[in-house]
Amino acid sequence: MRIVIVDDEPLARERLRRMIDAFPGYDVVGEAGDGSSAVHCVNETAADTVLLDVHMPGMDGLQIARELAEADVPPAVIFVTAHSEHALSAHNNHAAGYLLKPVRRDDLAAALARARQPSRAQLAALDGVVTGDGPTYVSARTRDGIERVAASDILYFWADQKYTTVYHMQGELLIEQSLLALEQALGAAFVRVHRKALVAKRHITGLRLDGEDGATLTLRHVRDPVPVSRRRLAEVRALIEG
The missing domain is CATH 3.40.50.2300 (Response regulator)
Structure with a gap:
């Protein structure tokens, strides 16, 4: 606390x-x-x-x-x-x-x-995106109280069943927000690259094509690549080339 x-x-x-x-x-x-x-x-x-x-x-x-x-x-x-x-x-x-x-x-x-x-x-703002005149935050309740992460510190979101993991500069945070809700709330700073992944554009460092297996993104401060679906590949490639 x-x-x-x-x-x-x-x-x-x-x-x-x-x-x-x-x-x-x-x-x-x-x-x-x-x-x-x-x-x-x-x-x-x-x-x-x-x-x-x-x-x-x-x-x-x-x-x-x-x-x-x-x-x-x-x-x-x-x-x-x-x-x-x-x-x-x-x-x-x-x-x-x-x-x-x-x-x-x-x-x-x-x-x-x-x-x-x-x-x-506080409960009204849990597991959601908090916006205002200042920075945008993603907030959630943890065993230590309420934790919030500034959008500028978020690397990417990964959805798995009913929970979404927020990977950020200081670690990880588990929330219940859907990727669709996060995508709508956070706006143009993030791009959907997979049905399970929403990525911060500012942290993208490269796109790797893996033949028939699709493609992956490399992100700053992230060790493992993030998969890119075939459906999203053209949009992601245009973003990087642009």
Whole structure:
């Protein structure tokens, strides 16, 4: 789980980071001390969860939470504050947790475990293509939470029965989207080369003709060639020659 800590007190951020570092499976990917920096940090790091102080100068934690909720795949928010009267506001903002300072280790562990369960807004974006004014992402739920991959990092998709494997720069991701839906959502950056394969054009490095057995594509960062069907061969050849 990727976590961002937001608190205007550096010592409070440091204490939370030390506790989180002792938990396996959690990674603090960023920190912020004010509202605008917090929103930017969460967007840049694609954090799954935000530990968010309520009382801060400028934008307070509740305002930040409302802005984060507008994201295509909003992170889980755990409010952290010294003021118990904010519990109702936290509930109304659909927070994944609410921790009182000084935060106890066991309470933090329990809140992070709850945050692993995707929210309704997150579930709505799972196993799909998330588009907006920024980069396009393919998102899916994994055992570690929600994982999303930028379209620019995707090498190709391979469909097998009811699942589709996303091969990307950092590894693999299993989703339930069909190649047809992916092809329609991702547009001209990808080309269908086989009934089972959708390939990123920018990563194609060559086409190899294999006689009666058809043809294969070589892709940057991919060891094994990707088959090209006879039906798609003319289109793929024209793409490469062009």
